[in-house]
Amino acid sequence: MAQPASTETIFNKPKIELHVHLDGAIRVKTILDVARRRGIVLKAENEDQMKHLCVVHKPVKEFTEFLDKFEEYMHVIAGDREAIKRIAYEFVEDKSKEGVIYVEVRYSPHFLANTDVEPIPWNQKEGDVSPSDVVHLVNQGLAEGERDFNIKARSILCCMRHMPNWSMEVVELCKKYKDEGVVAIDLAGDESINCEAQPGHRLAYEEAVKCGIHRTVHAGEGGPSSAVKEAVEVLKAERIGHGYNTLDDRVLYKQLLEQNMHFELCPISSVLTAACDPDYTKNPVVTFKNDKANYSLNTDDPLIFDSTLQLDYRTAQEYMGFTEEEFERLNINSAKSSFLPEKEKKELVNKLYEAYSMVENSETA
Numbered sequence: 450m451a452q453p454a455s456t457e458t459i460f461n462k463p464k465i466e467l468h469v470h471l472d473g474a475i476r477v478k479t480i481l482d483v484a485r486r487r488g489i490v491l492k493a494e495n496e497d498q499m500k501h502l503c504v505v506h507k508p509v510k511e512f513t514e515f516l517d518k519f520e521e522y523m524h525v526i527a528g529d530r531e532a533i534k535r536i537a538y539e540f541v542e543d544k545s546k547e548g549v550i551y552v553e554v555r556y557s558p559h560f561l562a563n564t565d566v567e568p569i570p571w572n573q574k575e576g577d578v579s580p581s582d583v584v585h586l587v588n589q590g591l592a593e594g595e596r597d598f599n600i601k602a603r604s605i606l607c608c609m610r611h612m613p614n615w616s617m618e619v620v621e622l623c624k625k626y627k628d629e630g631v632v633a634i635d636l637a638g639d640e641s642i643n644c645e646a647q648p649g650h651r652l653a654y655e656e657a658v659k660c661g662i663h664r665t666v667h668a669g670e671g672g673p674s675s676a677v678k679e680a681v682e683v684l685k686a687e688r689i690g691h692g693y694n695t696l697d698d699r700v701l702y703k704q705l706l707e708q709n710m711h712f713e714l715c716p717i718s719s720v721l722t723a724a725c726d727p728d729y730t731k732n733p734v735v736t737f738k739n740d741k742a743n744y745s746l747n748t749d750d751p752l753i754f755d756s757t758l759q760l761d762y763r764t765a766q767e768y769m770g771f772t773e774e775e776f777e778r779l780n781i782n783s784a785k786s787s788f789l790p791e792k793e794k795k796e797l798v799n800k801l802y803e804a805y806s807m808v809e810n811s812e813t814a
């Protein structure tokens with residue numbers, strides 16, 4: 450994989466990030482600290498060794514090879530109240546250092562729980578941290594981070610493709626914690642195993658529509674364009690996670706461009722998960738940009754890709770022809786496509802106009 454040559458800071462201005470997994474954005478040091486405190490023996494003794502276990506350096510052969518990386522460390526954090534709160538807090542600090550002023554972070558509450566979850570994930574013993582406790586702990590960590598680092602952080606709860614039985618609980622948690630910063634539901638995991646959404650997912654998304662919970666869906670990343678169509682038409686997705694393979698269906702793509710559908714694009718992730726061609730100049734992100742689509746640029750899983758938002762922006766600039774103007778345009782579109790209530794969204798958009806010294810103009814996007 451080509452690595453950008455320059456080290457200068459690209460687009461050193463306020464940014465929005467809409468697609469990043471909390472459990473794919475944990476500090477390596479934190480994994481080691483928590484393992485030590487809990488007496489969990491890892492295959493790694495230091496940060497370098499741990500990084501070696503968690504990081505995908507070149508495009509994987511199978512998407513599952515990427516998802517398997519989570520197995521290296523999730524059992525360390527899951528079921529531990531202090532650790533769950535800590536990763537959320539540290540996440541906000543890391544994002545503030547990257548110049549992000551608004552972030553929507555996503556995770557599966559079930560993946561971090563050790564009770565009231567069937568099956569209990571990561572070979573954990575039963576404990577006392579339920580999916581609901583997880584959401585409350587993450588909310589606390591994010592709120593403390595917001596206060597200390599002066600950025601706004603909201604969260605999205607993930608259903609998992611292979612666990613349709615969890616999805617109704619996920620939407621119930623979205624409802625329960627609406628006032629604590631949970632803004633939407635997502636469907637993540639391996640699309641290729643289970644491309645058509647199971648009834649459990651469909652029912653959860655119907656409930657989300659009914660209750661005014663915002664919706665995004667991972668689709669058209671490893672899966673085909675039909676998964677994107679289903680996400681939009683059946684699951685009523687308001688944004689698409691990744692969506693690269695939408696481009697295979699020109700009619701659908703044109704329709705989504707006309708609808709101003711927001712695509713949550715993740716350049717480095719798209720190459721390392723082998724969703725896209727390893728040659729960045731041929732990446733679908735270039736087409737979305739050239740067509741002036743509505744999209745965001747995101748890290749997805751910075752721990753696993755050993756990346757930062759800066760690296761995604763630099764890659765976009767060096768290999769995909771991104772300009773300062775395009776970075777501004779896409780961030781304004783990202784703010785407009787955020788799942789914030791209208792008033793807060795407007796404030797966020799205005800903050801960007803101000804930071805970019807632009808006059809508000811509804812034609813800009």
Ligand SMILES: O=c1[nH]cnc2c1ncn2[C@@H]1O[C@H](CO)[C@@H](O)[C@H]1O
Pocket residue numbers: 470471472473516519555556557560607637638639667670718722749750
């Ligand atoms: O790029 C991705 N595509 C699909 N699923 C993903 C991706 N990155 C992470 N996860 C999955 O979402 C879960 C909740 O955060 C993660 O545990 C991982 O299994």
